[in-house]
Amino acid sequence: xxxxxxxxxxxxxxxxxxxxxxxxxxxxxxxxxxxxxxxxxxxxxxxxxxxxxxxxxxxxxxxxxxxxxxxxxxxxxxxxxxxxxxxxxxxxxxxxxxxxxxxxxxxxxxxxx
Amino acid sequence: xxxxxxxxxxxxxxxxxxxxxxxxxxxxxxxxxxxxxxxxxxxxxxxxxxxxxxxxxxxxxxxxxxxxxxxxxxxxxxxxxxxxxxxxxxxxxxxxxxxxxxxxxxxxxxxxx
Numbered sequence: 599x600x601x602x603x604x605x606x607x608x609x610x611x612x613x614x615x616x617x618x619x620x621x622x623x624x625x626x627x628x629x630x631x632x633x634x635x636x637x638x639x640x641x642x643x644x645x646x647x648x649x650x651x652x653x654x655x656x657x658x659x660x661x662x663x664x665x666x667x668x669x670x671x672x673x674x675x676x677x678x679x680x681x682x683x684x685x686x687x688x689x690x691x692x693x694x695x696x697x698x699x700x701x702x703x704x705x706x707x708x709x710x711x
Numbered sequence: 712x713x714x715x716x717x718x719x720x721x722x723x724x725x726x727x728x729x730x731x732x733x734x735x736x737x738x739x740x741x742x743x744x745x746x747x748x749x750x751x752x753x754x755x756x757x758x759x760x761x762x763x764x765x766x767x768x769x770x771x772x773x774x775x776x777x778x779x780x781x782x783x784x785x786x787x788x789x790x791x792x793x794x795x796x797x798x799x800x801x802x803x804x805x806x807x808x809x810x811x812x813x814x815x816x817x818x819x820x821x822x823x824x
Binding site (some may be wrong): 602604634639640641642643644647649670685689698700701702703704 | 715740744746751752753754755756759761767770771796801803813815816817818
């Protein structure tokens with residue numbers, strides 16, 4: 599079945615450091631890929647998405663590229679801020695049947711001033 | 712303001728006492744779904760609904776029921792709660808055309824003693 603694997607956290611960085619959170623997936627069809635972010639005490643919010651191979655999703659300085667050859671969708675940001683501290687979830691759904699979503703276990707990011 | 716509203720936000724109950732967690736969205740979304748979030752497991756889909764009177768099981772439906780009598784509401788029913796249903800629950804909605812762009816509620820933390 600479909601699944602998503604994320605690097606375990608927590609990840610602790612200093613402000614302005616470079617961020618990478620690894621995400622790999624297993625899918626039988628043609629998945630769309632997503633990164634969601636959860637700030638403390640809140641629900642998840644869509645951060646970015648990519649719907650086909652080689653697409654790059656980007657938002658708020660975050661980027662992720664859909665790599666079909668390595669089945670990966672790693673999240674990157676060049677310079678993190680304290681306000682980026684949150685839990686980040688990688689997720690997938692089938693492009694033609696988005697009824698079901700599969701989420702990774704989440705990676706907590708702590709950014710220190 | 713566009714939102715997904717869940718109630719209650721926090722609940723402590725005892726084994727076997729039926730409870731309902733309500734979910735309402737004001738965005739006229741066709742798609743609604745329920746997830747549970749557990750440490751180390753990420754979000755797992757319980758049930759989803761593509762439209763009024765159309766519901767289907769997600770990955771972890773055992774012990775839960777849902778109904779979709781109106782487009783805006785999608786309650787989650789625990790007929791006989793057990794301690795293994797202690798979790799953080801999220802409701803989400805989406806327009807059918809915007810694949811993957813889920814709007815989440817703020818979550819309902821349920822404890823079953």
